[in-house]
Amino acid sequence: MNDHYGMGISSRSTTSYFTSSTPSMAPDEQHDILEGIFFGPRDIVRHSKWPYFLRLQGSVLPRMIIPLLFVGIWSTTIVCVSKLVYDLGISSVLLTITGFVVGLSLSFRSSTAYERYTEGRKYWSQLLLTSRNTARLIWVHVAERNHDADGKETPEIAKQDLLNKIGAINLLNAFAVALKHRLRFEPSVEYPDLAPLLTGLDTLAGAADQAELHHRKPSPIKAAGQYLGISFAESNPRKLIKRAKHNLGNTPLEILTYLSAYFEAVYQAKMLALPIGQAQCMNNLASLGEVLAGVKRVVNTPLPVAYSISIAQITWAYVITLPFQLVKTLGWVAIPATILAGYIILGLAAIGRELENPFGQDVNDLPLDAYCHELANDIDALISRPPPLKLEDWMRGGGAKVMWPLSGMEYKTWESKSVEEIRDLLKAKAASIDVKRERVMTMKMSEGLTPVVQDPEKSKA
Structure with missing residues (x-):
C-alpha cells in the first residue's frame, strides 16, 4: 500500500541487455541496506538460505516497533500497578470469548x-x-511488402513495414510499463523506462507540465515516520493526480488506441490476410483492455472502511485488555506474554493492510518491474531473428529427427521412404514399449535423476 515510499524506477537501457535480467535499482538505493531489506518489491530472482523465522526482508517488523513499544509500556504499567498498588486482574473468561472474535x-x-x-x-x-501472443502475431503473420501499389519492387517499403512492426511490438512494452506507473499513481511520462517507448505518441499526460508530476523527496522526519508505518507521516498516494492542473487522461488506454490504429492500417494494406488473424488481434486488444479495467478495480475497491475500522478496534481492544487477564495467572511474565501476543495479532493485521494493494512498493507487493522486464526480454528474443517462414531452413535443412525416439535418422533419410512405410512406422512408434521407456528415461535425466535401465528380456518375462 505504501505507494509514497518512492518511485523505484528501473530504466531499461542498452546495457541491461547484457547484465542482469532483473530491474536495476537507483544508485542511492543500492547503498541503502535498510531500504533493500524493508522496501521492495522483492527481487524474485534472489534466493535466501536463511530460515524463514530469521529473515528480515518481507517482515512487517519495522511497522511493529511503535505498536509493540506502546504495548510494552502499557502492559508494564498494568502489571506494576497490580503487583505493587492494587490488583487490576480480571477473569480470563473474556480472553476466551473475545479471542474467537x-x-x-x-x-x-x-x-x-x-x-x-x-x-x-x-x-x-x-x-x-x-x-x-500479440507480438508473435505481428512478427510472424503481418506480411512485409516488397512491392508498391503499382507492382514495382521497392525494398524501402519492406524496410518501413519491418520498422512499423517493431514499433507496434514496442507499444506492448509501453502498455505494461505505463500500467505499472498508473497503478502506483505515477502519472508522468518522463520515467526512464517509459519515455523512450512513448516517443512520437500524443498523450494527455505528455502534454501536461511534467515538473508537477513527480514525487518530492520526503524530509528525514517524514521518511522515518513512513519507515515505521506511522499513519500521520503517510501521504496520499494520489496527491499528484489530485493536484494536476490538466486532464492527465489514461496513458495505457491511449497506447491501446495507437495499437488499434496500427492494426487498422495493416488490414487496409492487406498485410494480414487471414480473417482469423484479424479477429485474434482484436480479441487480444480487448483482453488488454480487460486487464486495464480489472487491475483498476482491484486498486479502487479496497476493503470497506467500516470493516477496516472495526477490525482495527477489535484487535487493539483485545491486546489492551490482555495484561488485565494475564497478570493473575502469569504475574510478571504477563509483560513479555502481552508483547508476544501483540506481535502476533497486530502483525497479522499489518500483513492484511500491506497486501490490500498488491501493486505498491512494499516488499511483499507484486514485482511489477520484474514482470515488465520479463516481457521486454521475451519480445527482444522473439524479434531477434526473422520469422521462420521457410520450412526448408529449419525442417528439412535443419535435419529434424521426425521419428525420434523410434529412430534417430534425419528428415532427408525419411524422404526416400514411401508414405505407406512412414505411416506403418508411426503406428509402430505408438505401440512400441521401448519408445515409452526411452521417454521416461529422458524425462528422469532432465529432472536430474539417475535413469534406471531395465533389461528388455526381464520386462517381457
Whole structure:
C-alpha cells in the first residue's frame, strides 16, 4: 500500500541487455541496506538460505516497533500497578470469548487481502500472455511488402513495414510499463523506462507540465515516520493526480488506441490476410483492455472502511485488555506474554493492510518491474531473428529427427521412404514399449535423476 515510499524506477537501457535480467535499482538505493531489506518489491530472482523465522526482508517488523513499544509500556504499567498498588486482574473468561472474535476478524482480513493479491497476479499473467501472443502475431503473420501499389519492387517499403512492426511490438512494452506507473499513481511520462517507448505518441499526460508530476523527496522526519508505518507521516498516494492542473487522461488506454490504429492500417494494406488473424488481434486488444479495467478495480475497491475500522478496534481492544487477564495467572511474565501476543495479532493485521494493494512498493507487493522486464526480454528474443517462414531452413535443412525416439535418422533419410512405410512406422512408434521407456528415461535425466535401465528380456518375462 505504501505507494509514497518512492518511485523505484528501473530504466531499461542498452546495457541491461547484457547484465542482469532483473530491474536495476537507483544508485542511492543500492547503498541503502535498510531500504533493500524493508522496501521492495522483492527481487524474485534472489534466493535466501536463511530460515524463514530469521529473515528480515518481507517482515512487517519495522511497522511493529511503535505498536509493540506502546504495548510494552502499557502492559508494564498494568502489571506494576497490580503487583505493587492494587490488583487490576480480571477473569480470563473474556480472553476466551473475545479471542474467537479476533481470530474470525483476522481470518476475514487475511483472506480478502490475499484474494486481492492473487487477483492482481492473475491479471498480470493475462497481460504477459496476451502481449506475447500479440507480438508473435505481428512478427510472424503481418506480411512485409516488397512491392508498391503499382507492382514495382521497392525494398524501402519492406524496410518501413519491418520498422512499423517493431514499433507496434514496442507499444506492448509501453502498455505494461505505463500500467505499472498508473497503478502506483505515477502519472508522468518522463520515467526512464517509459519515455523512450512513448516517443512520437500524443498523450494527455505528455502534454501536461511534467515538473508537477513527480514525487518530492520526503524530509528525514517524514521518511522515518513512513519507515515505521506511522499513519500521520503517510501521504496520499494520489496527491499528484489530485493536484494536476490538466486532464492527465489514461496513458495505457491511449497506447491501446495507437495499437488499434496500427492494426487498422495493416488490414487496409492487406498485410494480414487471414480473417482469423484479424479477429485474434482484436480479441487480444480487448483482453488488454480487460486487464486495464480489472487491475483498476482491484486498486479502487479496497476493503470497506467500516470493516477496516472495526477490525482495527477489535484487535487493539483485545491486546489492551490482555495484561488485565494475564497478570493473575502469569504475574510478571504477563509483560513479555502481552508483547508476544501483540506481535502476533497486530502483525497479522499489518500483513492484511500491506497486501490490500498488491501493486505498491512494499516488499511483499507484486514485482511489477520484474514482470515488465520479463516481457521486454521475451519480445527482444522473439524479434531477434526473422520469422521462420521457410520450412526448408529449419525442417528439412535443419535435419529434424521426425521419428525420434523410434529412430534417430534425419528428415532427408525419411524422404526416400514411401508414405505407406512412414505411416506403418508411426503406428509402430505408438505401440512400441521401448519408445515409452526411452521417454521416461529422458524425462528422469532432465529432472536430474539417475535413469534406471531395465533389461528388455526381464520386462517381457
